[in-house]
């Protein structure tokens with residue numbers, strides 16, 4: 338598959354003021370002393386000698402500060418990070434810097450400080466505009482703070498994205514739609530809508546095991562999903578990925594697009610993943626383990642895998658089918674489009690009959706229903722190397 342010309346840089350900041358009951362990211366709480374040690378370790382990881390690992394990589398044209406809660410760090414500490422990144426890593430002339438922020442951290446001072454550091458894009462963890470839903474999700478902000486955070490961020494001139502969560506137990510379609518309406522009224526550039534899932538090891542999983550969880554049924558979830566896409570498209574936010582909606586191409590998240598398009602990326606910080614087009618590797622997940630390795634001058638990589646051509650193709654197909662443009666089979670390395678189409682004639686015809694996708698030349702284009710079932714469709718497609726391909 339083709340890679341975009343420039344890779345992206347991801348930096349994981351694992352600290353949060355409390356752990357939300359649904360969260361299964363590599364996150365932790367910790368006071369200023371522990372956060373200070375983390376920053377020093379991250380600076381050391383940024384400056385680490387990578388040997389030839391980045392040989393042949395173009396400069397990074399996107400930087401994504403994610404977490405965790407990057408906005409929980411003081412602005413001057415974030416400034417030390419961005420300065421060190423600029424000094425030690427190859428950056429494009431004007432990389433787009435994105436940062437995740439929680440509403441309770443957004444003030445006119447912090448948002449001005451982030452803009453001064455060169456942050457272009459804020460992804461705000463709003464999740465809901467309803468006080469009861471926010472309390473259920475264990476969030477630390479209220480609806481008024483959510484609105485204020487969006488307004489302050491937009492007033493500062495940043496590109497603003499809102500994260501929302503749907504599919505809460507007993508959440509009715511009208512209740513979810515009120516969240517969407519509130520989001521659209523605020524006129525952000527971008528909205529992400531994620532379905533609440535109960536992940537192993539979370540507080541919600543424990544509640545679920547105790548029988549205290551009234552999960553929405555599949556039909557209810559499907560209704561919320563379709564309502565989300567229809568409402569946002571009508572409101573001027575068409576989907577460009579199954580969970581992501583933007584006012585126009587310039588409002589889309591260029592960094593996240595790299596993941597979907599098979600681009601290279603380097604990840605720094607605990608749990609961060611990297612990909613060079615063929616192999617993927619990832620750092621130790623627990624912050625103390627990651628930090629102790631870095632403090633000792635070591636490589637915090639926990640493990641790596643080399644993806645076979647077929648595994649890379651499967652990922653490319655899955656990710657492509659999550660986008661309304663679908664995927665161009667001509668971009669699958671080592672596969673002839675006609676060969677893939679011929680081998681999968683029956684599977685693709687069935688998917689088309691079920692209203693899940695259409696075949697347009699060498700392109701597989703999913704419907705909305707197809708995007709919702711992208712993984713299952715991709716797994717049903719037989720991907721075997723074409724004859725005469727030389728291998729990895």
Ligand code: SF4
Nearest residue numbers: 353356357360404405
């Ligand atoms: S604020 Fe975000 S990253 Fe932190 S615990 Fe909550 S969901 Fe997870």
